[in-house]
Amino acid sequence: MSLAEAAAAIVAAGRRMDRMGWVPATAGNLSVRLGPGDVAITRSGGHKGFLAAADVIRVDLAGRPLDPGTKPSYETLLHCGIYRRFADAGAVLHGHSVAATVLSRRAGDAIRLAGYELLKAFPGGPTHDAATDLPVLDNDQDIPRLQAALEARWDAAPDAPPGYVIRGHGVYVWGSGMDQAMARLEALEFMLLCHLEEGRHTR
Numbered sequence: 001m002s003l004a005e006a007a008a009a010i011v012a013a014g015r016r017m018d019r020m021g022w023v024p025a026t027a028g029n030l031s032v033r034l035g036p037g038d039v040a041i042t043r044s045g046g047h048k049g050f051l052a053a054a055d056v057i058r059v060d061l062a063g064r065p066l067d068p069g070t071k072p073s074y075e076t077l078l079h080c081g082i083y084r085r086f087a088d089a090g091a092v093l094h095g096h097s098v099a100a101t102v103l104s105r106r107a108g109d110a111i112r113l114a115g116y117e118l119l120k121a122f123p124g125g126p127t128h129d130a131a132t133d134l135p136v137l138d139n140d141q142d143i144p145r146l147q148a149a150l151e152a153r154w155d156a157a158p159d160a161p162p163g164y165v166i167r168g169h170g171v172y173v174w175g176s177g178m179d180q181a182m183a184r185l186e187a188l189e190f191m192l193l194c195h196l197e198e199g200r201h202t203r
């Protein structure tokens with residue numbers, strides 16, 4: 001995919017995430033795999049609902065900027081970690097929703113999503129009668145250390161879903177391309193909101 005095509009998909013996805021209230025202030029970051037060794041990702045800072053094509057820049061799979069003077073997302077290594085580990089990942093979305101933030105502050109090391117029709121948006125859930133344990137990682141400003149903790153979780157649970165939550169911070173989701181990543185993000189955010197509402201009504 002060309003950088004221009006990737007930037008167009010990222011700009012549109014950022015607008016959608018903003019409309020849904022998932023990227024307040026300058027929160028969130030978005031990326032698309034360009035080829036075997038490079039990724040298009042949002043620059044650090046800036047509102048993700050008001051991106052221009054020039055706010056999307058190229059990095060290699062180690063997270064190094066490929067164009068001089070550009071500053072990729074602070075969380076670039078988390079995107080690259082997904083692309084390195086999952087060959088079928090073509091797009092990654094990260095947002096800071098209220099549901100993901102509140103639920104993860106109360107959760108242990110996973111949030112169990114079970115019995116939701118929208119689990120069908122995730123792999124391995126052919127019916128609503130399925131369950132998935134969404135990993136929850138402690139937040140860490142040391143991104144390489146956070147990535148190392150993720151690698152350990154993925155090693156221990158190779159069937160983990162294509163997403164995770166960072167406690168008190170937000171959600172990461174990926175898919176084969178932007179359409180699938182967005183569908184999964186919408187499904188996940190819907191289920192997290194249901195989970196939050198259920199908690200409110202069963203107290």
Ligand SMILES: CSCCC(=O)C(=O)COP(=O)(O)O
Binds near residue numbers: 042072
């Ligand atoms: C104000 S949000 C704090 C940083 C963050 O969590 C985020 O998602 C945005 O960081 P970026 O460097 O990608 O703009």
Ligand SMILES: [Zn+2]
Binds near residue numbers: 027
């Ligand atoms: Zn973030």
